[in-house]
Amino acid sequence: MxxxxxxxxxxxxxxxxxxxxxxxxxxxxxxxxxxxxxxxxxxxxxxxxxxxxxxxxxxxxxxxxxxxxxxxxxxxxxxxxxxxxxxxxxxxxxxxxxxxxxxxxxxxxxxxxxxxxxxxxxxxxxxxxxxxxxxxxxxxxxxxxxxxxxxxxxxxxxxxxxxxxxxxxxxxQKDWRAYIKADNPAAAALMSKMGYTKKEKVQVKIAFLQMLVRMKLNPAQSELVNGFFEYYLKLDEKEEEELVKQINQFDNAEEFFELPNSWRDKGRKEGLEQGRLAEKEEIVRKSLLKHVDVDIIVEITGLSFERILEIKEKYNL
Known part of the structure; x- marks a missing residue:
């Protein structure tokens, strides 16, 4: 000027x-x-x-x-x-x-x-x-x-x-990918305002969370950085579901759910629910192998008759 x-x-x-x-x-x-x-x-x-x-x-x-x-x-x-x-x-x-x-x-x-x-x-x-x-x-x-x-x-x-x-x-004008390997809390937070497309939002959030896990900030710092990021980069319900799905596939998924995040409790709950369902499915599989009556399996697991038949078909039992 x-x-x-x-x-x-x-x-x-x-x-x-x-x-x-x-x-x-x-x-x-x-x-x-x-x-x-x-x-x-x-x-x-x-x-x-x-x-x-x-x-x-x-x-x-x-x-x-x-x-x-x-x-x-x-x-x-x-x-x-x-x-x-x-x-x-x-x-x-x-x-x-x-x-x-x-x-x-x-x-x-x-x-x-x-x-x-x-x-x-x-x-x-x-x-x-x-x-x-x-x-x-x-x-x-x-x-x-x-x-x-x-x-x-x-x-x-x-x-x-x-x-x-x-x-x-x-x-x-900044490319968020240029900062994902930096253990830098300021860069992590400001990734939420960098150049990314709508389709990349989930990947940006995952990269941000991976940075938080690596940096191991104290609780107050973690809350500050995460609060800033989530204020500017907001995921809709479908995007949050995709985020939780991908996080649950990580070997260190529990570390992500320990972070202060708006989806933490939801993700933890979904992860635990998936774990309980997997445990019940295993009980059904073992019970069917031992020729336990299906009505008894329903009573033990709380699963529906139809669900037990699905599991039976899945394992060709």
């Missing part, structure tokens, strides 16, 4: 910080409080993992031993009078230099044509408050593939004042 000022109009900001800072963004929009809270909690709790998965070149220069989350900052935008709330402000060191990392997550389905300008406004207000280098990063979670140009410029006729740039993460 470029803003061009005619000769008679003055720009509202006349300075530009010379260093290269860090910022991650969450745009506040009415009705998206839940989205804001989910992204804020996930990224603040797994900040190092978030950088490692999506911004490895930044990650390698961050000293996470000095990582500190600043108290929530509220800024008044003197331009339009609105209150700006920056959800996550992380302070750390990069190669021995004090740096501020801001996380501002763009809510789902909240594309704004003037977003780049607002990014610059946030950056300006924060720098004016903290007077430290800031590296801007925006995280876009909307579903549309927009290929946003991550910069804002101010120019006069025949004079270029500034170009403000930021790093970005557009989740819908």
């Amino acid at each position: 470029t803003k061009v000022f005619p000769p008679q109009e003055k720009p509202n900001i006349a300075w530009m910080h010379q260093k290269h800072p860090t910022l991650f963004i969450h745009e506040k929009s009415p009705g998206y409080k839940k989205h804001d809270q989910l992204f804020k909690k996930l990224i603040s709790n797994f900040f190092e993992e978030f950088l490692e998965a999506f911004f490895p070149k930044v990650h390698q220069f961050v000293d996470f031993t000095s990582l500190k989350q600043l108290s929530e900052e509220v800024y008044t935008d003197l331009i339009d009078g609105e209150t700006r709330r920056l959800d996550i402000v992380m302070e750390t060191k990069m190669k021995g230099v004090e740096t501020v990392i801001i996380v501002h997550v763009e809510p789902q389905s909240s594309y704004q044509s003037h977003f780049n300008e607002r990014m610059f406004q946030y950056y300006s207000l924060l720098y004016n408050k903290l007077r430290k280098p800031i590296l801007p990063i925006a995280v876009f979670s909307y579903d549309e593939n927009r290929k946003t140009e991550e910069k804002f410029t101010i120019t006069f006729p025949n004079f270029h004042v500034l170009t403000f740039q930021y790093k970005k993460l557009e989740l819908c």
